[in-house]
Amino acid sequence: MSIFIEHLTHLYSPGSPLQVKALDDITLQIEAGEFLAIIGQSGSGKSTLVQHFNGLLKPSSGNIYLEGQNITVKGVNLRLIRQRVGMIFQYPEQQLFEETVFDDVAFGPRNLGITEEDVEKRVQNALALVGLDKQKVGSRSPFQLSGGQMRRVAIAGVLAMQPDYLILDEPTANLDPQGRDEILFLLDKLNKEQKVTIILVSHSMEEVARFAERIVVVHEGKVLTVGTLAEVFAEESQLEKVGLALPPITKLMKELNRAGKKVETAVFTPKQATSELLKIIKEKRVRGKKDV
Amino acid sequence: MIEIKNLLHHYYINEEKKLTALDGIHLSIEKGEFLAIIGANGSGKSTLSRHLNGLLLPSSGDVIVDGMNTKEENNIWQIRQAVGMVFQNPENQIVAAVVEEDIAFGPENLGVAPAEIRERVNFALQVVGMEKWRNHPPHLLSGGQKQKIAIAGALALGSQYLVLDEPTAMLDPAGRRDVLQTIQKLHQEKGLTVILITHFMEEAVEAERVVVMGEGKIFLEGKPEDVFVQVEQLKKLGLDVPAMTELAFLLQQEKLDIPLNIFKIDEMVKYLCPYL
Amino acid sequence: MFRNIIIGQYIPRDSKIHQLDPRTKLLSVFFLLIATFVISNPLGYLLLTVFSLCLVGTAQIPTKIFLQSLKPIFWFIVFTMGFHFFLTEGKELVHLGPLVMTEEGVKRGIAMGWRLLLLIVFSSLLTLTTSPLSLTDGLETLFNPWKRFGVPVHEMAMMITIALRFIPTLLEEAEKILKAQTARGMDFSQGSLWRRVKALLPLLVPLFIGAFRRADDLAVAMEARCYRGGVGRTRMKDLQMTGIDLWGLVFVLLVLLAIIEINRLGVWSI
Numbered sequence: 001m002s003i004f005i006e007h008l009t010h011l012y013s014p015g016s017p018l019q020v021k022a023l024d025d026i027t028l029q030i031e032a033g034e035f036l037a038i039i040g041q042s043g044s045g046k047s048t049l050v051q052h053f054n055g056l057l058k059p060s061s062g063n064i065y066l067e068g069q070n071i072t073v074k075g076v077n078l079r080l081i082r083q084r085v086g087m088i089f090q091y092p093e094q095q096l097f098e099e100t101v102f103d104d105v106a107f108g109p110r111n112l113g114i115t116e117e118d119v120e121k122r123v124q125n126a127l128a129l130v131g132l133d134k135q136k137v138g139s140r141s142p143f144q145l146s147g148g149q150m151r152r153v154a155i156a157g158v159l160a161m162q163p164d165y166l167i168l169d170e171p172t173a174n175l176d177p178q179g180r181d182e183i184l185f186l187l188d189k190l191n192k193e194q195k196v197t198i199i200l201v202s203h204s205m206e207e208v209a210r211f212a213e214r215i216v217v218v219h220e221g222k223v224l225t226v227g228t229l230a231e232v233f234a235e236e237s238q239l240e241k242v243g244l245a246l247p248p249i250t251k252l253m254k255e256l257n258r259a260g261k262k263v264e265t266a267v268f269t270p271k272q273a274t275s276e277l278l279k280i281i282k283e284k285r286v287r288g289k290k291d292v
Numbered sequence: 293m294i295e296i297k298n299l300l301h302h303y304y305i306n307e308e309k310k311l312t313a314l315d316g317i318h319l320s321i322e323k324g325e326f327l328a329i330i331g332a333n334g335s336g337k338s339t340l341s342r343h344l345n346g347l348l349l350p351s352s353g354d355v356i357v358d359g360m361n362t363k364e365e366n367n368i369w370q371i372r373q374a375v376g377m378v379f380q381n382p383e384n385q386i387v388a389a390v391v392e393e394d395i396a397f398g399p400e401n402l403g404v405a406p407a408e409i410r411e412r413v414n415f416a417l418q419v420v421g422m423e424k425w426r427n428h429p430p431h432l433l434s435g436g437q438k439q440k441i442a443i444a445g446a447l448a449l450g451s452q453y454l455v456l457d458e459p460t461a462m463l464d465p466a467g468r469r470d471v472l473q474t475i476q477k478l479h480q481e482k483g484l485t486v487i488l489i490t491h492f493m494e495e496a497v498e499a500e501r502v503v504v505m506g507e508g509k510i511f512l513e514g515k516p517e518d519v520f521v522q523v524e525q526l527k528k529l530g531l532d533v534p535a536m537t538e539l540a541f542l543l544q545q546e547k548l549d550i551p552l553n554i555f556k557i558d559e560m561v562k563y564l565c566p567y568l
Numbered sequence: 569m570f571r572n573i574i575i576g577q578y579i580p581r582d583s584k585i586h587q588l589d590p591r592t593k594l595l596s597v598f599f600l601l602i603a604t605f606v607i608s609n610p611l612g613y614l615l616l617t618v619f620s621l622c623l624v625g626t627a628q629i630p631t632k633i634f635l636q637s638l639k640p641i642f643w644f645i646v647f648t649m650g651f652h653f654f655l656t657e658g659k660e661l662v663h664l665g666p667l668v669m670t671e672e673g674v675k676r677g678i679a680m681g682w683r684l685l686l687l688i689v690f691s692s693l694l695t696l697t698t699s700p701l702s703l704t705d706g707l708e709t710l711f712n713p714w715k716r717f718g719v720p721v722h723e724m725a726m727m728i729t730i731a732l733r734f735i736p737t738l739l740e741e742a743e744k745i746l747k748a749q750t751a752r753g754m755d756f757s758q759g760s761l762w763r764r765v766k767a768l769l770p771l772l773v774p775l776f777i778g779a780f781r782r783a784d785d786l787a788v789a790m791e792a793r794c795y796r797g798g799v800g801r802t803r804m805k806d807l808q809m810t811g812i813d814l815w816g817l818v819f820v821l822l823v824l825l826a827i828i829e830i831n832r833l834g835v836w837s838i
Binding site for chain 1: 332333434435461462464465466467491530531532534535536538539542543546548557558560561564565567568
């Protein structure tokens with residue numbers, strides 16, 4: 001029980017002829033330390049939803065509790081909340097502005113009012129986490145770096161605030177396979193080693209399937225379904241209704257099931273499929289030998 | 293036909309440092325074909341695409357579009373009319389504040405008579421299925437819709453070749469499907485030559501021919517089923533392979549006799565069933 | 569949030585005013601502005617006021633929206649009137665503390681205020697009934713003759729068109745950058761003026777850099793689409809003056825002439 005969203009409704013332009021109900025009575029619980037994925041089509045409300053977790057948006061009605069504290073009431077220290085709940089927007093490299101990489105990563109920690117010594121340590125750690133060498137890039141202008149490097153600098157800028165919860169909106173957008181893998185492995189590392197709660201907003205089922213434990217499916221401002229990977233992926237028709245498709249590997253396992261082969265369908269990557277299939281094949285061979 | 297002969301492209305970072313983006317490319321693109329060019333970031337695929345309509349000129353070598361060499365200044369506008377281009381960022385290629393005005397931009401530049409521009413715009417809107425949006429401002433469109441407008445713009449220009457530089461990289465799955473379907477339609481129904489630059493394998497699989505680039509060179513070339521079976525090569529070049537191919541590859545390593553040129557799920561099911 | 573801003577307050581309708589060529593409207597506003605500044609007696613004011621109400625009615629713009637467009641200027645008019653009321657020499661009427669309201673002041677204040685109101689009404693009519701694109705087209709065509717004097721008319725019109733096109737996009741991006749920096753603990757509301765101005769850097773620098781990137785991409789795209797400046801360029805929406813345009817211009821000129829004539833008759837000069 002760490003972020004609790006209670007009957008959250010959010011209206012854009014309330015009271016005007018352009019009013020839009022972006023979120024419709026959402027109740028959701030996010031456990032500390034989990035790796036959660038929020039999926040849905042463009043316009044489903046998933047970005048609007050996560051912007052409530054760190055107080056960037058206020059509910060039109062409903063409450064948000066961060067570890068028991070209601071963050072939607074007046075007088076709440078939003079700065080503190082934003083340190084604990086970090087957010088990385090889509091294409092975060094677009095927010096870089098400082099003259100050096102070091103200063104840009106230091107922007108967040110400096111806003112926390114800690115000593116410059118501490119700031120330096122945090123920047124060093126953050127850059128190391130994203131695979132950048134402070135000696136090499138620290139004094140360079142962020143705008144001289146490659147696109148992939150710029151993104152890592154932007155991510156380091158949020159990691160340097162040492163949040164307990166990390167929300168990421170499509171962090172691998174427009175990255176090549178290698179870049180994408182690096183980011184996902186980083187998230188997994190943060191989650192497993194440093195117990196950071198990861199909230200990953202994504203369109204990509206394959207990506208989500210690699211590390212997420214639980215999935216929330218958002219559609220037209222409502223939560224369509226919540227559950228473990230296996231539970232959510234079992235509902236193929238629901239996902240299709242929402243404009244999302246199962247990873248091809250999962251579809252394959254389901255087809256095999258339909259052809260009468262008893263394989264586990266909660267399988268999402270080629271590696272997982274290989275293990276599962278080999279297991280079944282071995283069992284069949286053993287059975288075959290026994291019969292003889 | 294577009295012929296690329298021994299194309300080299302250098303550029304200078306500062307006074308001394310010279311980088312080679314394209315290192316001797318030799319390629320022919322037939323009229324009416326659907327070609328996919330894949331490669332990791334930095335492989336030179338985007339640079340190559342900019343040579344096809346003369347946005348970039350060769351450091352050495354030649355690019356000849358329908359008999360016109362891009363190096364000759366007189367040819368440039370004809371070449372750019374023949375080779376339409378759609379860029380990766382849907383937002384930054386829309387010029388006008390209204391959809392139909394943007395599609396008209398190309399023909400207006402050519403000095404086409406107003407009545408004919410109107411006809412071309414109507415036609416293009418119809419082909420990409422965006423008639424209902426003709427009077428809308430572009431910022432209200434989804435990414436996929438914006439790309440369709442860009443494609444319509446190339447159609448209105450009268451382009452016979454359509455070069456798309458990672459058109460779906462910034463789109464969501466629904467947008468990607470939408471754009472791909474439009475591209476397929478243009479190729480099959482209107483006979484346009486499509487040159488699709490992408491890093492999505494599911495898209496490359498749809499092409500008739502695939503060219504794999506790395507380090508400014510062409511490493512592999514051929515039909516999708518011939519290219520994608522070279523799993524190790526592709527991985528070395530920093531590329532993904534289609535999911536089924538990856539699975540077949542892993543199973544082959546475990547001594548199962550599964551061919552690598554399987555892209556569809558039902559085919560894989562057929563091959564796996566005897567084992568299970 | 570910013571997605572639904574109506575740029576320049578253009579309200580699409582099917583009225584006769586909407587259908588007019590933008591050049592007609594631009595020229596009309598020009599003549600009517602002259603008329604507004606030239607009027608010097610109540611009959612003139614009456615004529616122009618009636619005329620303006622007729623135009624508003626014909627344009628089919630809902631009164632509510634019209635009043636909204638007058639709101640920003642409302643206080644300015646009040647202030648101007650007050651200025652004249654109290655600071656004009658003449659026959660004293662009322663004392664308000666140290667301030668003295670004079671008869672001449674009242675006459676002049678009302679006259680000024682009324683003129684400003686008419687000015688706003690005519691300008692609003694222009695922007696409410698003409699899309700920014702049409703306006704730019706109209707301006708470009710009107711100023712075309714100046715090309716021979718070296719004025720880059722086409723380029724300026726293209727700049728305005730592109731700027732208008734990107735305003736909603738840039739606003740969206742500004743919003744996103746603002747949120748991203750706020751999420752990193754940035755705070756606008758505290759500190760000295762200098763501190764607050766410095767706090768704008770994390771917002772403005774990325775915006776500017778983003779804008780330059782866009783400009784770069786857009787330039788390449790325009791070249792790929794055969795753009796080579798204004799020479800030989802045609803327009804799909806070719807501006808054509810029709811019957812109503814000519815009648816409209818004639819009507820406006822008549823009004824202007826009437827005003828001048830009424831002035832000459834010299835009733836009640838103000």
